[in-house]
Amino acid sequence: MSRPAQTEKFQNPVVQWIDERLPIFTMLIKEYGVFPMPKNANYLWSFGGISLTMLIIMTVTGVVLAMSYVPHTEMAFDSVERIMRDVNYGWLLRYVHMNGASFFFIAVYIHIMRGLYFGSYKKPRELLWIVGVVIFLLMMATAFMGYALPWSQMSGWGVTVITSLFAKFPLVGDGIVTWLWGGFSVDNPTLNRFFALHFLMPFVILGVVFIHVWALHVTGSNNPAGVEPKSEKDTLPFHPYFTSKDGFALVAFLTVFLATVFFAPLALTEYDHFKAYDSMVTPPHIVPEWYFLPFYAILKSFVYDFTVTLSLLAMAGLLAAFPAAYVYFKKDVQKRNLAFKGVGALLGLLVLVTLLALVTANLEEPSLAAYLKVVIVPAALQGVLAMFGSILLLMVLPWLDTSPVKSARYRPVYKKCLLLLLISFIVLGYAGAQLPEGWPVIAGQVATIYYFAHFLVIVPYLSRKEKTLPVPNSIHEDPRCASKGK
Amino acid sequence: MDSTKKHQADGETRRDFLYLTAGAMGAVAAGTAVWPLVDSMNPAADTLALASTEVNVGSVEAGQTITVVWRGKPVFVHRRSAAEISEVRAEAWQELRDPQSDQSRVKSGHDEWLVLLGVCTHLGCIPMGSKVTDVKGDYNGWFCPCHGSHYDKSGRIRKGPAPTNLAVPPYEFISDTLIRIG
Ligand code: HEM
Ligand code: FES
Numbered sequence: 001m002s003r004p005a006q007t008e009k010f011q012n013p014v015v016q017w018i019d020e021r022l023p024i025f026t027m028l029i030k031e032y033g034v035f036p037m038p039k040n041a042n043y044l045w046s047f048g049g050i051s052l053t054m055l056i057i058m059t060v061t062g063v064v065l066a067m068s069y070v071p072h073t074e075m076a077f078d079s080v081e082r083i084m085r086d087v088n089y090g091w092l093l094r095y096v097h098m099n100g101a102s103f104f105f106i107a108v109y110i111h112i113m114r115g116l117y118f119g120s121y122k123k124p125r126e127l128l129w130i131v132g133v134v135i136f137l138l139m140m141a142t143a144f145m146g147y148a149l150p151w152s153q154m155s156g157w158g159v160t161v162i163t164s165l166f167a168k169f170p171l172v173g174d175g176i177v178t179w180l181w182g183g184f185s186v187d188n189p190t191l192n193r194f195f196a197l198h199f200l201m202p203f204v205i206l207g208v209v210f211i212h213v214w215a216l217h218v219t220g221s222n223n224p225a226g227v228e229p230k231s232e233k234d235t236l237p238f239h240p241y242f243t244s245k246d247g248f249a250l251v252a253f254l255t256v257f258l259a260t261v262f263f264a265p266l267a268l269t270e271y272d273h274f275k276a277y278d279s280m281v282t283p284p285h286i287v288p289e290w291y292f293l294p295f296y297a298i299l300k301s302f303v304y305d306f307t308v309t310l311s312l313l314a315m316a317g318l319l320a321a322f323p324a325a326y327v328y329f330k331k332d333v334q335k336r337n338l339a340f341k342g343v344g345a346l347l348g349l350l351v352l353v354t355l356l357a358l359v360t361a362n363l364e365e366p367s368l369a370a371y372l373k374v375v376i377v378p379a380a381l382q383g384v385l386a387m388f389g390s391i392l393l394l395m396v397l398p399w400l401d402t403s404p405v406k407s408a409r410y411r412p413v414y415k416k417c418l419l420l421l422l423i424s425f426i427v428l429g430y431a432g433a434q435l436p437e438g439w440p441v442i443a444g445q446v447a448t449i450y451y452f453a454h455f456l457v458i459v460p461y462l463s464r465k466e467k468t469l470p471v472p473n474s475i476h477e478d479p480r481c482a483s484k485g486k
Numbered sequence: 487m488d489s490t491k492k493h494q495a496d497g498e499t500r501r502d503f504l505y506l507t508a509g510a511m512g513a514v515a516a517g518t519a520v521w522p523l524v525d526s527m528n529p530a531a532d533t534l535a536l537a538s539t540e541v542n543v544g545s546v547e548a549g550q551t552i553t554v555v556w557r558g559k560p561v562f563v564h565r566r567s568a569a570e571i572s573e574v575r576a577e578a579w580q581e582l583r584d585p586q587s588d589q590s591r592v593k594s595g596h597d598e599w600l601v602l603l604g605v606c607t608h609l610g611c612i613p614m615g616s617k618v619t620d621v622k623g624d625y626n627g628w629f630c631p632c633h634g635s636h637y638d639k640s641g642r643i644r645k646g647p648a649p650t651n652l653a654v655p656p657y658e659f660i661s662d663t664l665i666r667i668g
Contacts, residue, residue, distance in 0.1 A: 157611065157632075160609070160610045160611070161609040161610060161611065161632065162609075163610075164609045164610035165609065167610075178528065178529060179524075179527055179528050180527075181529075182527055182528065182529060182530070182533070183529045183533045183557075183558065184529065184533070184557035184558055184559065185557060185558030185559045186558075187558050189529075189530070189533065193527065279558060279559075279560075280553065280555070280560055280612065281612065282611040282612040282614075282630075282631060282632060283631075284631045285631065285632075286611065286631075286632050300633060300647070303647060305583075305649065363585075364585065364586060364587060364590055365580065365585075367580075369580070370580065370585060373585070375649065378649040379647060379649065380608060380609070380647060380648075380649055435633075435634060436633045436634050436646075436647065437634055
């Protein structure tokens with residue numbers, strides 16, 4: 001940040017004295033007082049501030065909880081029970097912290113959907129968006145480690161299932177898992193490090209949020225019309241117009257949050273979270289917290305191993321792609337060569353991994369049939385890659401969606417596809433909570449296909465072909481902008 | 487001076503070289519400093535010391551399974567009847583997902599003992615089936631409740647998401663009734 005020279009004059013001599021030496025009040029006025037907000041910003045723009053408030057609530061309650069919590073496998077569960085029963089207001093602290101994680105995710109999911117709908121990830125806000133996805137990833141890691149701390153059945157087994165994902169990576173997998181655990185099973189070293197990291201990470205998040213807000217104050221906020229403010233007629237000062245609007249939204253949100261804390265504190269949790277961890281008994285149905293379910297469902301949707309047989313079929317398909325590309329790009333030699341190179345590279349990669357799998361296969365009775373069945377990429381590894389990929393896809397979204405129109409208001413087809421994405425996400429969340437049998441698996445698979453197709457096929461296609469509606473010239477000329485400029 | 491000029495004409499200077507070597511040294515130093523931090527998270531010496539467990543299986547009867555703890559994880563020791571062994575060996579194993587014969591999963595001469603790591607190869611839950619009252623799955627062996635993997639009486643994966651058979655931990659028979667795992 002370039003040094004904001006002191007520009008304001010303050011009545012209060014103490015404030016004036018400080019500001020001359022450290023222009024913090026000048027900065028606050030510049031960034032949160034007169035800061036120009038697009039005047040058409042609606043309540044969806046309040047969820048950034050709400051998220052930040054939740055982060056602060058989590059940090060404050062977390063630090064106090066940590067004073068009564070004991071990170072040892074023999075004592076962790078009991079120490080949390082002691083917090084619930086004996087520590088003054090311990091029940092309140094824990095229920096606020098426990099439900100706070102859920103409401104933090106609710107706020108952030110709404111915040112992300114807002115960005116997807118109004119194109120807030122597009123130029124010039126790409127980096128702002130990417131930093132946001134980083135915050136989302138850090139939040140998930142933090143919540144995952146926090147959920148381990150009460151050392152309940154769900155804690156221990158949730159950690160086992162999720163850390164075991166890393167074992168799916170070839171060669172290095174087992175080493176990574178042992179390293180993550182600090183042993184050969186989820187045990188005291190694991191709980192200890194999770195506590196250290198769970199304590200640390202929110203402060204890292206706070207730092208990344210600072211960068212996020214810094215980037216925001218360089219580009220300014222996007223708005224429902226998706227056109228950048230052009231003149232003073234398009235904006236209003238942050239204070240008092242948006243401090244009051246955000247304040248109202250915050251109070252409404254916190255009301256729902258506290259109603260949950262006081263009247264339904266266990267509504268969002270599994271009962272197995274209230275039994276102490278037993279490393280010899282797996283609970284009948286392990287489910288992660290609701291905010292992880294869609295990604296968990298993507299993980300579970302992959303059920304077919306990629307075998308040598310499938311690889312040979314894929315190779316045949318790629319070979320057939322050469323003449324097809326030749327015919328398709330008859331006129332454009334450059335594009336044809338590019339297509340050839342792409343297909344060639346894929347083919348080479350397939351041949352390589354297939355050979356690798358065949359050479360390392362350890363067969364009891366080698367035969368052609370046995371070789372054809374050798375697994376190259378097991379279903380579980382596909383699931384792991386897809387799960388991480390589904391979030392990383394968000395990072396490259398600014399380059400997948402090249403449509404110059406930001407707001408979905410003026411993109412009739414994109415708007416419908418986004419609705420389908422939201423539905424798929426909800427279906428995934430539902431499928432994630434079910435036992436992996438029968439039709440929930442199929443529903444999850446269909447939703448997974450849509451999720452990836454949306455970002456990798458539909459969005460790039462629409463950004464080229466969609467007929468968009470006329471975009472208003474400026475915010476104050478937008479007929480939908482409630483308070484038209486004078 | 488002359489040689490410096492010549493190098494500058496190539497776009498290379500002594501300074502570039504110094505930057506590169508200093509950078510390389512810095513990278514080595516950083517790596518050396520980080521390694522102890524990373525390695526401190528690996529299993530400590532006392533954790534490694536718990537690497538083997540001895541089990542007396544003298545009192546286990548045919549058809550019974552006992553669960554012992556090895557490195558914090560359960561190991562199933564199952565004693566099979568002759569009928570069970572011939573049943574499981576009658577099946578064509580070549581067609582299974584992770585093709586292994588029953589013979590290759592036990593120690594020859596001790597064919598009645600099946601020793602398995604009780605950790606589902608999918609994502610690490612503990613399969614049910616060791617207790618008489620447990621659900622044993624479609625193949626009457628073990629069933630993992632987490633995502634529904636069915637294992638047969640040799641601990642081989644038959645149905646569900648697990649990619650491979652239940653692992654056989656390293657073990658040896660010290661005597662006919664004493665097994666050392668690890
Ligand atoms: C990004 C912010 C945070 C998130 C999303 C988060 C999430 C969670 C979650 C989901 C739990 C499990 C709650 C339960 O099931 O009982 C938890 C527990 C815990 N967290 Fe946090 N947390 C955050 C910040 C913090 C901070 C900053 C600290 C301490 C400095 C902290 C300390 C604790 C402690 C001691 C527990 C165990 C006690 C309990 O379960 O209530 N948390 N956290
Ligand atoms: S962990 Fe056993 S089926 Fe997933």
